Amino acid sequence: MTHLKTLDGYFTEQRDEHLEQLKEFLRIPSISSLSEHKGDMHKAAEWLKDSFEKAGLENLSIDETDGHPVVYGDWLHAEGKPTILVYGHYDVQPVDPLHLWESAPFEPEIRDNKLFARGASDDKGQVFMHVKAVEALIEKMGSLPINVKFFIEGEEEVGSPNLEKYIEANKDKLAADVIVISDTGMQGPGHPAVCYGLRGLCGVQIDVRGAKSDLHSGLYGGGVANPIHALAEVLASFRDQEGTIAIEGFYDTVRPLADEERDAYKALDFDEEALKEEVGVTELFGEKGFSYLERTWTRPTLEVNGVFGGFSGEGIKTVLPAEASAKITCRLVPDQDPDDIIEKLKAHIEAHKPVGVTVTVSEFDKGKPFITPFDHPAIQAAGRSYEKVYNVPTAYIRGGGSIPIVAAFDEILQLPVVLMGFGLSTENFHAPNEHFHLENFDQGLRVIGDYYYEIAGFTKDELKK
Numbered sequence: 001m002t003h004l005k006t007l008d009g010y011f012t013e014q015r016d017e018h019l020e021q022l023k024e025f026l027r028i029p030s031i032s033s034l035s036e037h038k039g040d041m042h043k044a045a046e047w048l049k050d051s052f053e054k055a056g057l058e059n060l061s062i063d064e065t066d067g068h069p070v071v072y073g074d075w076l077h078a079e080g081k082p083t084i085l086v087y088g089h090y091d092v093q094p095v096d097p098l099h100l101w102e103s104a105p106f107e108p109e110i111r112d113n114k115l116f117a118r119g120a121s122d123d124k125g126q127v128f129m130h131v132k133a134v135e136a137l138i139e140k141m142g143s144l145p146i147n148v149k150f151f152i153e154g155e156e157e158v159g160s161p162n163l164e165k166y167i168e169a170n171k172d173k174l175a176a177d178v179i180v181i182s183d184t185g186m187q188g189p190g191h192p193a194v195c196y197g198l199r200g201l202c203g204v205q206i207d208v209r210g211a212k213s214d215l216h217s218g219l220y221g222g223g224v225a226n227p228i229h230a231l232a233e234v235l236a237s238f239r240d241q242e243g244t245i246a247i248e249g250f251y252d253t254v255r256p257l258a259d260e261e262r263d264a265y266k267a268l269d270f271d272e273e274a275l276k277e278e279v280g281v282t283e284l285f286g287e288k289g290f291s292y293l294e295r296t297w298t299r300p301t302l303e304v305n306g307v308f309g310g311f312s313g314e315g316i317k318t319v320l321p322a323e324a325s326a327k328i329t330c331r332l333v334p335d336q337d338p339d340d341i342i343e344k345l346k347a348h349i350e351a352h353k354p355v356g357v358t359v360t361v362s363e364f365d366k367g368k369p370f371i372t373p374f375d376h377p378a379i380q381a382a383g384r385s386y387e388k389v390y391n392v393p394t395a396y397i398r399g400g401g402s403i404p405i406v407a408a409f410d411e412i413l414q415l416p417v418v419l420m421g422f423g424l425s426t427e428n429f430h431a432p433n434e435h436f437h438l439e440n441f442d443q444g445l446r447v448i449g450d451y452y453y454e455i456a457g458f459t460k461d462e463l464k465k
């Protein structure tokens with residue numbers, strides 16, 4: 001563990017200097033969604049490239065895309081050893097409402113050992129940590145125990161519209177054995193987490209049409225189909241009363257939960273009572289036989305997000321409405337495929353639509369789920385690195401949400417993805433007063449440095465997904 005001691009010495013000695021550098025990076029208002037900041041996007045990319053150079057990364061480039069550029073750098077001198085691909089983003093969210101910020105968003109300030117600025121936690125601070133870990137190892141150990149490639153994009157906050165194309169076009173340049181992303185959160189203060197799976201997403205709008213216009217319910221009521229009733233029947237047919245989804249074949253490709261995963265979630269001691277209080281419900285609801293964490297991380301869902309149609313004004317209107325609509329989304333888990341689920345959803349609607357109405361179904365954007373197997377060495381190694389530095393057990397978690405670009409990495413590059421985050425959910429990402437707890441900055445630097453050594457202990461073959 002001599003490398004940990006060395007890292008510790010270096011990061012302690014350099015701390016003030018490193019924080020000054022990070023503040024410089026944070027002062028560049030790289031808001032990707034606002035065209036007036038196009039120049040700042042380039043400035044941030046240049047700054048990052050310079051920091052790569054200082055760290056000892058090579059083959060540096062600022063790769064133009066149809067949107068904001070990707071910054072690339074690598075260090076490839078650990079012959080025969082695995083390669084880690086580090087992904088992150090240097091763009092940030094807009095800052096309004098400005099008056100709610102205690103200090104200006106692009107004038108970084110440290111208060112109470114927290115660094116306040118837009119991007120402090122999401123994601124400039126975390127990207128910076130990876131750069132500094134490389135710098136420390138090259139400076140103090142003379143080399144890295146593995147190879148690294150960095151590719152840091154500038155469009156994450158606007159949905160990474162050009163990244164898939166970039167990855168497709170640069171498959172060889174980005175070839176690696178593991179991809180590490182530090183853009184997520186820990187389980188809580190002092191409690192690190194490795195996230196190894198995320199849910200996917202698909203959705204539809206259902207439009208039900210009856211008569212060609214609204215009708216008088218006295219003249220026509222009882223003789224012509226009511227689209228709202230028809231829609232309600234279709235919606236009711238999607239799930240049974242226990243929340244199990246009744247669409248034929250919906251669960252066919254759902255990967256069963258391994259015993260080790262169940263145990264890992266149990267070990268988190270999740271407080272379902274506190275959750276009820278927090279969200280204001282008397283009972284939790286969902287599929288029988290699964291805990292709350294299992295339902296929200298490892299099981300697919302079908303939720304009606306909105307229903308509209310008919311009269312909703314003041315008082316009464318005796319109308320037989322002509323149309324009704326609903327918006328529905330499904331969270332998907334490995335190995336469900338969004339296209340396949342949409343087909344099954346459509347077939348179900350077709351089979352359950354009542355007579356006397358027409359039903360049209362239109363699709364929304366889709367995203368695939370992703371998982372790196374729980375027992376994959378790259379996941380377990382991340383857990384060990386956290387434990388060496390934080391001295392508490394690492395939480396192994398999945399996320400209930402969706403980050404479509406992660407699924408794209410998984411699919412195009414065919415690499416195990418390790419989500420190794422150092423943020424906290426209370427750090428106001430995307431909101432006023434974003435900040436980063438500096439104890440996680442300090443500890444994270446050491447965790448990342450150690451992770452390189454952990455990964456160096458495996459052959460490329462052992463890391464294959």
Ligand SMILES: [Zn+2]
Pocket residue numbers: 089122123156183
């Ligand atoms: Zn982010």
